[in-house]
Amino acid sequence: MHAELTTQGTATRIDGPLLFLERNVEVTLGEAVDVLIGDEPPRTGRVTSLDDDTIVIEVLETTRGLSLDALRVRFRGEPISMGVGPGLLGRIFNGIGQPVDGGPPVAAVSQRRVDAPAMNPARRALPRDFIETGVSAIDLTNSLIRGQKLPIFSSGGLPHDRLAIEIARHARLRDARAGEFAIVFVGIGVSYDSAEAFRRAMEDSGALGHTAMFLNLASEPSPQRLLAPRVALTAAEYLAFDEGRHVLVILTDMTNYCEALREVSASHGEIPSRKGYPGYMYSDLATIYERAGSTRGAAGTVTQLPILTMPADDISHPIPDLTGYITEGQIVLDRALDRRGVYPPINVLPSLSRLFDQGTGKGYTHADHPALAHQLFASYAKATRVRVLASVVGQEGLTASDRRYLAFADRFERELVAQEGARHLDESMAVGWRLLGDLPRGELSRLNDAQIARHVPSGPPSERADG
Amino acid sequence: MPPDATLPMSEARIRAISGPVLHGLARGPFVVGEAIEVGNARLPGEVIRLDGDAFVAQVYEDTTGLKPGDPVRGTSAPLSVALGPGLPGRIYDGLLRRLDGGDAAARPCRGSPSCRRSARQRRLARRGDRRVRGAGPASLCMLPPGVGGTVVDIAPAGEVEADATLAVVRDDSGREHRIAPFHRWPVRRPRPVTQRLPADEPLVTGQRILDTLFPVARGGRAAIPGGFGTGKTVLQETLAKWCHADIIVYVGCGERGNEMAEVLDEFPRLVDPRNGRALMERTVIIANASNMPVAAREASIYTAVTVAEYFRDQGLHVALMADSTSRWAEALREVSGRLGELPGEAGYPAYLGSRLAEFYERAARVESLCGREGSLTIIGAVSPPGGDFSEPVTSHTKRYVGCFWGLDRERAQARFYPAIHPLQSYSVDASRFATWWTAHGNDNWQRQREKLLALLDEQAHLERMARIVGKDALPAGQQLTLIAADLVNEALLRQSAFSPVDRYCSPARQSEMLRLVMRFIALSREALARGMSPDEIASLPVLRRLQRMGEEVGEDAIASFAALWPQLERELAAPGAAVAETGDAR
């Protein structure tokens, strides 16, 4: 590549975020640029296509106020990068990595490309360490593992922010072997209020000192949303792989990211795929989500907790759908549960942790943990089918056994999913075993006889104290 | 035929570049499909379209840093991979370049196959031996298809470099061919065979729902469609572990890097129950993870099927797992979009169907050029957007496969695995396997299979009725049908991939379990006729034993299924009937 170059008077066209220049300098694909006008702060952009005569630049900020004659373009001679070094924690940055907390610039020890090359699958370390979040519906049935990417599928008006904050505050390994998580919070098109609420919550719990925040606020240019998660992940990777920390990255709201992607794609005149989103949205999202994990030999890990709001509460919408195809499971929040006052309103059935079998059980949590979880799933799934049946034929049409399932469904939601304050895994498991005591024993086919004898309270529910 | 060696090398320069697609201006002839090297870093690429001096090509690596004017070199050969001994046990990228070089970023070893590979060769041929075309591994190594004749020279036994001369073979026209351990083959061209054979024996998968209800043939093709989280990958991995194949080619096409890491981590520690060797020794992994370059994703599928054919040609039974073919189709769509082609349904190019057909057509049971029987079975996962099976990739795939293993979201959510929905799945191959099952100890398989399918169909029908009138209102006979269907699901169809006892189920064990369940169904009907109520039947202790027998009776204890028979007969026997009379009525 080359040193910095500046050109003026070559701009021929501005179209949305795209800027077209005559090609009279030798620049390369993907190169970062600063678009300058007057003495305004530089606007970041990048070269997205090149031919003999033309340079096309995607400006990652507004193009409002630019004029063809007056603008100058400075080519940085390298792809967009972020300076990383000690002192990232405790700071607040904007979506392109500039400090916005009034503090000094970070003393960078190295410049890293924000779109890092793919991690070599042959070098990945398998995530294994169970993280206790204190949330029963996660720890017990959809556990979070260090190095996992586990999104929260939410909807407008549901308490996903509160859940994310609680997870960030409680997340710890069961045996407190390693130090606490460093937190990287990435606000993508979020309101000032929710960014501030997060900052305050971290401050209150004394965690601000090991938190770095990257904020692209709703009021800021939307093309920058494409950059914010990549800048933040570059910092997270530095914290994990250079400083050896375990980093929990909270990305909210990925729906805003996808909207920005659609907007920029449309301005390129690309043929849209489903619902107007570009056909490459899957691959594009993968370049973000796949940055979770760790390599063999590295001391730290990157765990991702992306949050997205499902448009129209629709889980088959391209944003949750493509996300679910890439991430290692999902935690699904449910409006009906929320309305019934269940907090956290986690719908356990469509939720999934793909790493559950890899990080729970003997040697990880408790030998009977996986069997308990599988039995709870099977029973709760049956119970919700009975509930649908009951809503049509009424309770009278149910068999005696079905009526027990109906009661189980309610208790499962009120006593296991709903909770006040954090629970240890052992407490969550105790609740689970207790609930199973209400069901016909012969139908607990996911448990072996010894597990039933060890854990499941006997006798019909009416005869037991807790019944 | 070997790649055409008569083309002159051509040169060109980049005129325009955007993403993985470049437009170039050629000095000298290029050929559509020709492999090229782009820029000073010599990134691999392929010519897709020609127009006079201008051409369009796709680049298989990140194009950041390229610019107009950069050089493009032709290679005079179509996109090819080097095939030879030592391929199994390793992980490669979509162009068959090794990824286990130790680099933390997914940068393949450059210039493969010249990264040092060596092969231990036994000296099995002598000067003067006749070698037919495509001779297999029991001779000195694979002769490339198209080369055959008399061995005029041969290297001594021992370790050799990948590009060493192993032998010289003179063909009938007197031309001499230098034979190396590796030969190159163009990935988009199917390897020739002597003849295709009928696919009339099953590929045993060790999964009850597949082998018993929806079996796939050796040389057949199967699709696994399912929304996210329904179990495509776990099923593919399970098949890769336990199916009765000699070689597994596992291509992770646009899926998670961690899943590749998991295979790499787990397979070396698992032992093939059929020969006691580590499963990794029979496995070739090809990885283009979702965050790796998209153009190489399109190539990875062809690379995988070419490697699979190479082993098939040696007289081996090969199974290819492609996870996921939808990502491959999307890669086609992305490149097509960048070329400005007219989009068809859901933005996919109009040739999507024919590309899928070509791919699945490469599955076959064959007589190879060296006269041995080999087979290539293709099992492709499909990831339909929103889990909707009417989308283009699923519906096109359906036309070309003989087995359709449809995964069901509701089953998956209840953690009922594998979540294959028996009423949304089918096997065209099944009709040919009755003789095979007879030879393997079950002469009643076909009838049992038909009965099970009818029972599951009836269950769906009755459940719809129960939703209207209530379960209690169903006649006793129908309530019993529901109990029987539940048992079939729990005891036979459910099988955890993570259970050390039940993850693999041999044909012999399947047959035992099947017989027990069929016997329960028959006896419970009789008991009902005698006045036992459905509730009483549902609470029989033996029912729980049957539900859990997959977990409780392993491969090494098949004999102990016998213990369940007396219990079954006793609990369902007519009052006063002596157990001994019916004890061995199987």
Ligand SMILES: Nc1ncnc2c1ncn2[C@@H]1O[C@H](COP(=O)(O)OP(=O)(O)O)[C@@H](O)[C@H]1O
């Ligand atoms: N056969 C099986 N046995 C046990 N668990 C399974 C099985 N199939 C799927 N699962 C569970 O479901 C999860 C999702 O399966 P996966 O194959 O990754 O889905 P997909 O590839 O369709 O998105 C797995 O992580 C595992 O927990």
Ligand SMILES: [Mg+2]
């Ligand atoms: Mg998968």
